[in-house]
Amino acid sequence: MRRFLFFAALLPIVPTVTEVVSAVSDCSEFLLDKTPPRVPGILEKGIILKQNRYQPICQTYGNKRRFLTLYDIENKIPVFSAYKYRGSKGKKPNVPWMIEPQLEGTNNMWDGQYKHQAINSDYLKPKKYNRGHLYPTCHAFEKEDKISTFTLTNIVPQAISFNSGSWQKMEECIKCVMEKYCVNNGMTEGYVVTGAQPGQNKLKDKVNIPSVLWSAFCCKSSQMEEWIASAHWGSNVSGSKEKQYLQTKTLEELSKELSTSGSRFEAFPGKRCPHHSTVAVFYPKLEARCQCPPKGFNHSIVQTNNHF
Template structure:
């Protein structure tokens, strides 16, 4: 019996810090209202569905574009609170090799464990050196750490599968104002707020055309109150410091035009347009 107990403890320790590459969001559907992700119009040609799990808990979900090496969107529940920012940046081992562990890990750790190169790590995802020596751009979180509560949840957002090259003035200016001030005001009276933040692929790249620079960053929220549901949305061009406030219907219409692949639906029908 003792060896069975030890085996269970060992298995539970291995499970800490998982970030799963999956075939659908079924195992982390709690981050979408009524368990319904956006429709497949936003799905890239070479997608990865990632249930972002860290310290034995799921924290958010990401649809990742392996060709352009940026997330299409990240979905999460708005739960701001205290905690520290991570000092490390993580990558997704299972985007390197599906047999690798599910743990988020640093590039340095993976290189030591598996005797692999940064080039091997970066075949289907961005790596740290892609974001070196940027001009007028920096690492923009889709699921931001300021919307998370506690160290583990905040640290989970520091994975490069949740990052896009974002205009630095926008990221530190009106987009930051939206994330900190507007969201706090809009969510007053909300019992639970579901958020999806996405990036529209653009025509420019960084790091020798390895990582796409989005043309637009957008965010939509669906909030459940004691009396019903409410929604709001924003979009910003990724070359200027201006955030445009929209209804959910207006954002879906704008994304439908920007993607040109069919009608976009971000939330299920219970979220008012």
């Protein structure tokens, strides 16, 4: 039986199966209309262009699939994690971090080291970076879902102040938006894709430090009688206290930010999601605890970053 391992002193086995699958479509239940993002040079029209490098993982815990990750075994970080938001209850669990032995195979291990993925020791005693979830624990539905996010295949090196500052505020804000507006027939349901753009530096000369993190969500809102969507991205650098919020952008703006000259990036291919509007209009209606940008915050500031 294939199993996760807790990366602890004795490496005890956790009774759960995680699937490294052959195609993103094998775990499409976490994608809107079962359609994967289009990532230039990596994943286009549902096809992984370099199948020996980019590995799709059906992240499974307790014999149940929880979310999807496309993992880059060369950079040792995920390209993206995709999940369905169904609400969130309970506290953040205190559990060890997990790894994915299936990424290694029986012939790729040497001296107890992992060739194709980051391990917990890569993140110990960081000076500037810590473990940044792509599928955040605060967006996970129940205890088992929350535990499933603690796999290092769902993690990137993220600047500490960015992770606990503007990025965390964005996660809490969008959570509140989905809680209130992504409801149909009494059920909460929103689709989220969060990814990382590789940078030029490495953590401990091994794990790529992303230059940019990005996130997008889309859902149908019975309350608004329409589909709603927004996107965010930010440079993975330590920031000042004045830069407390990320600008809320449209899907089209995210597409322009991450597209290349030869290929278009799309978080949600298809016609359901609005590409030219955001949910910023809802922020004044949400509670202060949601940590959304205050009234008058300028969402039109455009960041310029390197492309894929």
